[in-house]
Amino acid sequence: MMSGLWRRGARVVRDAGRWRLASTLIVLLLALFVAGWDWNRPLDGVSSQREIPTADAERGLYDWRAATFAPRVAQDPRILMVVYDDQTLIATRKRSPLDRGLLARALRNIDAMGAKSIGIDILFDQPQDEDAELLAALHAMRTPVWLGYANLGDNREQIIFEQQQFLDRFMAQARTDRVHPASIRLETDADNVARSWPVPTKGQPPLLTLAMQPSPPFRDYRGAIRFRLPLAHVDGSEAPVIPSLQIDLLADPAMAPALASMVRGRHVLIGGDIVDIDQFETPLSGRQARSTMIGLEVHATMLAQLLDGAKLPAVPEGARWLAALLVILAAAITSLAELRWFTLLPALAVQAGAIAGLPVWLQARGWDTKGLPAVGWVLGWVLAFTAIGVTARAVTSQQRRFAQAALGKYLPRDIAAQILAEPEKLALHGEKRPIFTLFTDLEGFTKLSHAIAPEMVAQLLNRYLDMLSDVVLSHGGTIDKFVGDAVVAFWGAPIARSDDGRNAALAAYAMWQAGEAFRRDLPPGVPPIGRTRVGLHHGEAIVGNFGGEGRIQYTALGDSMNTASRLEAANKALETNVLASRDAMERSGLDWWRPMGRVRLRGRATPVDLFEPAPDFPVGDRAELAEILEAFDAEDGAARAEAMKRLQMLVNHHPEDAALANLLYRCEYIGEGGIYGLG
Structure with missing residues (x-):
């Protein structure tokens, strides 16, 4: 091989x-x-x-x-989030950020409870009346405290020059051997989803996570954040991966002792959970009740990853x-x-x-x-x-393309390709198959050919046949033969498709349209040319290669071909352009047909129900016409008389519709119980 x-x-x-x-x-x-x-x-x-x-x-x-392979874990006992939300701001009558007096009281209590470290995801970038109280609390802290810091270089959307100046002054006043700045910067990708550890920017202090728990292996880590999902309990409930408390509770001296066990020995992160502020989408956004995660929890998730040493390779x-x-x-x-x-x-x-x-x-x-x-x-x-x-x-495929181009003049490309791939399909045999057969004829072309030069006849005929051939092939049909200006084509052989009926019906209508376009584009001096008439029928035929070893033609033979030919010829007497039998109409899957009565075709004993494609005829009128023709089949003479009146009204409503007027004439002519016969 x-x-x-x-x-x-x-x-x-x-x-x-x-x-x-x-x-x-x-x-x-x-x-x-x-x-x-x-x-x-x-x-x-x-x-x-x-x-x-x-x-x-x-x-x-x-x-x-x-999200699929995110580890499911019990609640993390090493980290605690202390949050303030919109209700906190309302209670303290602060728009944002948090009331610094409330923060100072919470810090004192957390310090007394024995927290391992404290990270504050809040920017102190504008003055408040309680600044002195907060600074006093920070100066008295025994627990390492890391204050959120940002600068214009990487937060231009959230901080302006004046805020930067105040933030730098506040940091200088707050700094002690226990209080230091830390970067609270988080990174998102172009779709605003936080997936990776942030890249440090020049002039920034250490990342908040690394500041709270220094870790040399993570100092240069820029990989993925390892997000985790809560472990489901037996009863189906889930506890948050990172526990959280409202800051109001920790600021309350009466509540602080009861909460000491949740603070002692833990890394405490303080920040906001405010609607539409500091909210991040993450890979878990589709797996959690909330579609976003607050920035504080992203920091907490990174801290947990660092504590676990989960530096993802x-x-x-x-x-x-x-x-x-x-x-x-x-x-x-x-x-x-x-x-x-x-x-x-x-x-x-x-x-x-x-x-x-x-x-x-x-x-x-x-x-x-x-x-x-x-x-x-x-x-x-x-x-x-x-x-x-x-x-x-x-x-x-050079030779194959040449042969396929020759076959492609009569067959769709896929059928031609299959014949080239399987030459045995050219064996001299026939088989009975149900096919859709289509006949066309150009009205008056024989008469016209005697009135113009032979060169012009050849030029016009070749152009006309090319136009109709293109329609057949583009709709997946097989060109059987050309008989003068007539085209014979069929669908369903040598390869049958589920949409053959639809394609055949669409091609029939498109061939009439192509004929109308041909009529409108005649060279100067050429007399007017008549309509292209089309007949379409579905039935069984013998399909195969016939003609002997020296000369063969892939063609269809049988009654189905004769019926399609009679349908094409019936257009002239019925003043229609395209006629299809009921068998072809029902298998087309299209809803644009209008019934055109029942006739006995020339040379046929069995009457045929006729249908004409009428995409521009109103849907309601098509339904009305179907009901009228059904009434003509009834034994009730009064019902037929009423149907005749309705048909007359419909014809009056469409005065330029010659085919509809012809239908009225036929209904009047045949009388009760008769069949209109075409001679």
């Missing part, structure tokens, strides 16, 4: 030509880039990763993996590019091999399982898969498979 692949590959390289090889190589390099690039990194010249659909898809898949860049190369090679070999479906399907299944399964497997085992291009692998595989396949098939 490998030798066969090598020979096929060498032939493709030899015969592809310089430009085709160059373009294929460019697509392969693009595929390698798509499969190997970390789509969390911005591309040069692209202002935002949000503009790249691949990056969005990668982030979405990562979020699913991170990332796939090395070299391994990522090697995986991308293997994906591209697998796609190229699969495409070049031209496997049969029973071999191709297992090969595709194995590759799809590897591509889809590896990121899931790594995530489940605690790896950071945020930079893994899972979607990129799929896109790169598709690009490589397509590039190699297109080039290989182009090299080996």
